[in-house]
Amino acid sequence: MDFTPTEAQTDLARLTGEICAKLVTADRLRELDTAGRYDEQLWNSLAETGVLAAALPEALGGSDFGMLEQTAILRELGRYVAAVPYLWSIVLGAGALAKFGDADQRQLAARAGTGEIVLTxxxxxxxxxxxxxxxxxxxxxxxxxxxxxxxxxxxxxxxxxxxxxxxxxxxxxxxxxxxxxxxxxxxxxxxxxxxxxxxxxxxxxxxxxxxxxxxxGADILTWLREYAWLGLSALQLGTLERALELTAEHTRTREQFGKPIGSFQSVAQRLSDAYIDIGGLRLTVTQGAWRLSEDLPAAEAIHIAKFWAAEAGHKVAHTVVHIHGGLGIDRDHITHNYFTAAKHNEFALGGATPHLLALGAELAS
Structure with a gap:
């Protein structure tokens, strides 16, 4: 297994990150913090720059990139808790129609790649x-x-x-x-x-x-589930990485008893545990994406990745809130967005226990 990112991964991640950094500010997140949150401006920008179409076949206007490149995009979207349907519309909807659909269904995938329509x-x-x-x-x-x-x-x-x-x-x-x-x-x-x-x-x-x-039908459903589980894990990875970065910054500037709280052993230990948990999630997401991109059996790797997304999601999200103290429970503070996003990703399409059970069944078979 080669851990070196492809040039396309690096370029797509950088482009997605630049777009999100420009449009998804803290004020914008507060503005979107309402039921049914959806960032139409960001979605249109991702379409205009070709990010949405990148994974589609060349015949449908894309570059035919695989899951390694898609997880790079999802990771960046997770870092900004972006309110856009990339996983559902592009990875799953357009991806399945392009791979398994007839001519008319493949045209729906092409339209999704331009941002004209949303699929789910x-x-x-x-x-x-x-x-x-x-x-x-x-x-x-x-x-x-x-x-x-x-x-x-x-x-x-x-x-x-x-x-x-x-x-x-x-x-x-x-x-x-x-x-x-x-x-x-x-x-x-x-x-x-x-x-x-x-x-x-x-x-x-x-x-x-x-x-x-x-x-x-059963194979198509398996394809959808595996890509959905891994896509959620990639979103979770970006969310937790950025949440830990914000927390580390907070521990360097927040002082108690005349010292930065990051110098206290208990705080440093919790940050270290979070760092290790995120490293485990990063490794397993990369392994699952690589196996899918190489057309190798990936069920075991994907269940492990989704388990880490749930387990690390729970522990890191609570660490972030606890270390921020009173700020961590303020709905107007950006920490709130990362906590709720991590909790959603933790349980979406199965928490830690269902994926451990599925992994056990996979190993037993």
Whole structure:
């Protein structure tokens, strides 16, 4: 395994970071700290500079970069707790349509790459597409399909042009594409810890297009989940890295008893533990992204990365708040944004325990 970043990784990370540094200021974060937070200005800038399209195939206007480059972008977005749907619209939505879709579906991916539309996916853990607990059921009517059921915590469903939805059919798992503007779709906003726009989506015989084939449905769903888990881990990595940097800066300037609090042993120990936890997350995210980019089996590495994202997310987020003292619980202080983002990433699509159980099952098999 080569840990040296590719030139594309370095360039995309630098470009994304420069855009975010210019647009995502502390004042802008406070302005966005409302339910359904979404930074349209940042999203448009990422589209105009080609960041959104970078991972798409060249035939769709992209550069055909892989998951190593995408995690570099996600990491920078995490550092600025950016309120944009890059993971859901580009990595998952456009990525799946470009890889598995027909000509019309691939054009949707191209439009997402220009920022013209937003895509998303319904992947809540409690709605695993299994015959024991079907969250959404698909029924065939000739060549057409309809979906009935409920999906929860569907990110950016309020502005998505299409939603990718896993469902149970009479012969197996399928992944479908729906138009959320159809009259049979009801979207209800949920209250999320970091105020991200997530929704309950109710489907009542909603017309749907099949993505790929039913025979490939389980593989497509696995692809979506693995990229979602690793993408969340990369976002978490950037969030925790920047949160620790802010905390380290605070310990150098905040004084008690005439000394910077960073010189106290208990503070230094907690910072050291956080540094080690973030190092573990960085290593496992890099390993998972590298294995996906090389088309190697990555399930084990991805579950480990998501475990670290949850475990380190919990410990580092609380360390950041505790070391900031009273400032750490002030909703107007930037620490608040990093704490809530870390808690959201910790539990999204499964916390530490579910991924340990999945890792155990993977090793046992």
């Amino acid at each position: 996916a319904a992947l809540a853990e409690e709605l695993r597409a299994t015959t024991d607990a079907p969250g959404i059921v698909a029924e065939a009517a000739g060549a057409a399909w309809t979906l009935t059921g409920t999906a929860t915590t569907v990110a950016y469903a309020d502005r998505a042009a299409r939603i990718l939805v896993p469902a149970i059919t009479s012969t197996g798992v399928g992944v479908f594409v729906i138009d959320p503007e159809h009259a049979s779709v009801t979207r209800t906003a949920q209250r999320i810890v970091d105020l991200s726009p997530e929704f309950v989506v109710d489907l009542a015989a909603t017309p749907a297009e099949l993505l790929g084939s039913i025979e490939a």
